[in-house]
Amino acid sequence: MNTIPQSTDVVVIGGGPAGSTAANMLAQKGYEVVLLDQARHPRPVVGESILPHFWKYAEQLGVLEDIENEGFLLKAGGLTIWNGEIRQMKLSDFGFERPGMHVERDVFDNILLRGAERKGVQVFEEVKVREVHLDDAANRAVSYMDKNSGEAGQIACKYIVDASGQAAVIANQLKFREFDPDLRFMCVWGYYENSDYIGYGGQIYPFEDRWHKDRRPVTFASGLGDWGWCWHLVQKDLTSVGLVMGPKEAAKFKAGGGSLEERFARGVARVPVTSKLLEAGALAPDSVRAIRDFAYRPTQLCGDGWYLAGDASAFVDPINSAGVAVSFYTGYLAAWSVAASLEKPERAEYYRTLFDSLVRQRLSLYRISALPEGVNSYAEEDYPLALQAAQFEKNSEQELLLVQVYLTHRRENLRRLYEMDNRIKYDHTDRYDTLPHLIGPDGSPFHIDEPDGVMA
Ligand SMILES: Cc1cc2nc3c(=O)[nH]c(=O)nc-3n(C[C@H](O)[C@H](O)[C@H](O)COP(=O)(O)OP(=O)(O)OC[C@H]3O[C@@H](n4cnc5c(N)ncnc54)[C@H](O)[C@@H]3O)c2cc1C
Numbered sequence: 001m002n003t004i005p006q007s008t009d010v011v012v013i014g015g016g017p018a019g020s021t022a023a024n025m026l027a028q029k030g031y032e033v034v035l036l037d038q039a040r041h042p043r044p045v046v047g048e049s050i051l052p053h054f055w056k057y058a059e060q061l062g063v064l065e066d067i068e069n070e071g072f073l074l075k076a077g078g079l080t081i082w083n084g085e086i087r088q089m090k091l092s093d094f095g096f097e098r099p100g101m102h103v104e105r106d107v108f109d110n111i112l113l114r115g116a117e118r119k120g121v122q123v124f125e126e127v128k129v130r131e132v133h134l135d136d137a138a139n140r141a142v143s144y145m146d147k148n149s150g151e152a153g154q155i156a157c158k159y160i161v162d163a164s165g166q167a168a169v170i171a172n173q174l175k176f177r178e179f180d181p182d183l184r185f186m187c188v189w190g191y192y193e194n195s196d197y198i199g200y201g202g203q204i205y206p207f208e209d210r211w212h213k214d215r216r217p218v219t220f221a222s223g224l225g226d227w228g229w230c231w232h233l234v235q236k237d238l239t240s241v242g243l244v245m246g247p248k249e250a251a252k253f254k255a256g257g258g259s260l261e262e263r264f265a266r267g268v269a270r271v272p273v274t275s276k277l278l279e280a281g282a283l284a285p286d287s288v289r290a291i292r293d294f295a296y297r298p299t300q301l302c303g304d305g306w307y308l309a310g311d312a313s314a315f316v317d318p319i320n321s322a323g324v325a326v327s328f329y330t331g332y333l334a335a336w337s338v339a340a341s342l343e344k345p346e347r348a349e350y351y352r353t354l355f356d357s358l359v360r361q362r363l364s365l366y367r368i369s370a371l372p373e374g375v376n377s378y379a380e381e382d383y384p385l386a387l388q389a390a391q392f393e394k395n396s397e398q399e400l401l402l403v404q405v406y407l408t409h410r411r412e413n414l415r416r417l418y419e420m421d422n423r424i425k426y427d428h429t430d431r432y433d434t435l436p437h438l439i440g441p442d443g444s445p446f447h448i449d450e451p452d453g454v455m456a
Contacts (some may be wrong), residue, residue: 004124007156008034009160010338011142012121012163013129015041016356017324018310018427019163020112021331022338024061027120029339032122034155035121036144038128038167041113042106046289048187048240049075049219049233049321050103052096053397057328063115070107071357073235074099076200076216080407081273084433084448087407090194090200092433094396094403100321102217102233102240129169132306140305158305159338163331165311166294176299182375183295183317186250188264189242190288191196195281197234202438204277206448210234211413219321221408222271227372229319230271230406238284241274243267244317246372250292261288272448273438297378298363302352308333316370320404325397326366330359361389369405373412384418390417390424403431 012023015037023035029368037043048298050072058064076099079088090098095226117123126147133141133154133168141156161172171177194207197217209215228245256263265283269275298314301307310327337355341348364385368376376382405411406428426427440446 002122002124004093004127004144004153005034005122005155006153008032008122009157009342010034010159010161011036011155012161013132013142013169014163014165014167014310014312015113015116015123015125016045016109016163016165017038017112017328018165018308018312018327018331019161020055020116021061021328022161022163022307022309022335023121025117025332025335026339027116029335031342032155033121035113035116035123036127036129036142037113037123037125038147039245039451040125042110045105045109045238046242047318047323048103048105048235049231050101050108051321051325051397051400052091052098052100053325054101054328055096055098057332061112061115062119063111065110067108067117070111071236072101072103072108073210074216075102075219075233077218077407078221078404078407079198079200079218080204080221080223081448082409085383086202086438086448087432088200088202088435089216089403089432094139094400096396099216100219102219102235104235104245114270129164132162132170132173134160134170134303134306137305158230158342160306161309161311161334162306162336163309163327163330166315168296168308170306170308171296171300171312173257173438174300176314178297178299179293180295180297182371182377183297184293185244185246185317186253186290186292187242187244187294188253188260188267188288188290189229189231190261190264191240191242191284192278192281193238193284195232195234195239196277196279196441197232197239198277198438202435202436204441206280206441207234207239220274220277221319222273223409224271229273230268232274232277238279238287241268241278243271264288276446298360301356301359302334302337304348307337309334309353313359314367316367316387319370319408319410320366320401322369322401326362329362333358351397357388361385365389365401368413368417369401369410371410371413376413379416383420387417387420387424391421399425399428399431403428406432
């Protein structure tokens with residue numbers, strides 16, 4: 001096994017999509033990169049609905065074939081049920097050349113990490129970063145603990161990219177991590193065996209049909225209580241189901257008796273349609289996990305000698321399946337900024353400013369798109385930034401986000417953008433369909449006569 005070097009050009013903290021992307025791109029540019037991850041991959045992680053934006057990065061990262069060969073389940077689009085209204089959209093309507101996917105994230109992330117390694121990144125797993133030393137450029141370094149040997153060490157470096165996800169190493173150390181007061185929620189998720197699923201057109205299919213090319217699944221989401229929601233996405237072997245609960249629903253969920261598994265199964269049973277899809281299914285043993293209050297704001301994104309990428313920079317409600325796409329974007333941009341700064345150190349501040357403004361604009365657009373309607377404590381700051389991101393030349397990725405907001409009943413959040421610049425498209429009715437009903441496995445109309453599910 002290689003020993004951890006004492007110095008390098010760049011240390012990347014974390015081997016999720018953001019860290020692997022940043023490290024891979026920097027290695028491709030000829031820099032010496034050390035990536036440390038406290039876990040051993042493949043490691044469990046949630047976030048399995050992957051938007052088709054991914055493919056352009058896959059090509060650049062040299063993992064296209066590995067992803068194709070893995071044979072993740074391809075999806076047709078999205079379908080939502082909010083307040084009894086059924087809406088669907090098809091990804092191919094947005095000009096993407098390749099479909100989105102439902103992936104097993106442990107496998108997906110491992111492919112990305114091994115891809116970075118092939119490009120020359122020195123990867124060390126089960127090595128936890130304990131502290132970063134940023135004050136003095138001549139002594140910039142990362143302190144770590146090797147979890148296997150128990151040995152502590154330090155790597156001197158010119159730059160640090162923090163892609164440590166929710167652990168947010170730098171933001172916590174420098175105490176600028178700020179939780180998002182508008183997105184206080186709890187999420188509980190688990191995996192089911194043998195669940196039925198929904199395809200484009202609203203047809204319900206049995207689990208075994210999921211590979212049929214004309215019966216590709218959609219990512220299915222339904223409204224839950226005040227502003228929560230429930231996801232249902234079928235994968236290769238299992239189906240991922242999650243409840244995202246606002247404070248009221250979370251309080252009811254917590255007050256319910258029994259184990260986490262029991263409360264989760266009861267909560268899911270109260271979600272119309274999802275409970276039907278799961279009628280023949282069974283909750284996989286030890287598969288239920290919970291997380292709370294994990295949305296936070298991008299207070300700082302970079303500084304002298306360091307950049308944040310992926311969840312380490314900010315996070316919102318995952319309702320638009322944008323987390324992994326943002327990780328690729330920020331990882332890619334962090335690599336670009338670090339490389340440019342190493343090449344022209346006298347311009348480093350300019351590259352930081354550029355990174356900060358590009359990332360901040362995009363994060364604001366994603367934040368607005370994920371907020372419950374009528375809520376934004378940071379509207380004065382968010383809207384002008386989001387407008388800049390939305391004013392970019394129209395492209396399929398942006399168009400998709402604006403339509404997703406329709407499907408998840410968060411469209412009013414965009415009205416102000418439209419009022420600021422009426423070239424931002426507000427009316428997307430041509431890009432999604434409303435269905436009168438779903439179609440049951442036997443071909444008969446499947447009506448939803450229950451209200452949106454609640455935990456009570
Ligand atoms: C409930 C939920 C549902 C979601 N659904 C979706 C979805 O459907 N689609 C989507 O695109 N996104 C989704 N997301 C978001 C997505 O999962 C994240 O945005 C994505 O994983 C972020 O990637 P990352 O590389 O920034 O961090 P991560 O993937 O979290 O990777 C961070 C890595 O850093 C390592 N690390 C942490 N601390 C240290 C340390 N001190 N030293 C060394 N290593 C460290 C960890 O071991 C980990 O491997 C969801 C998120 C949640 C919470």
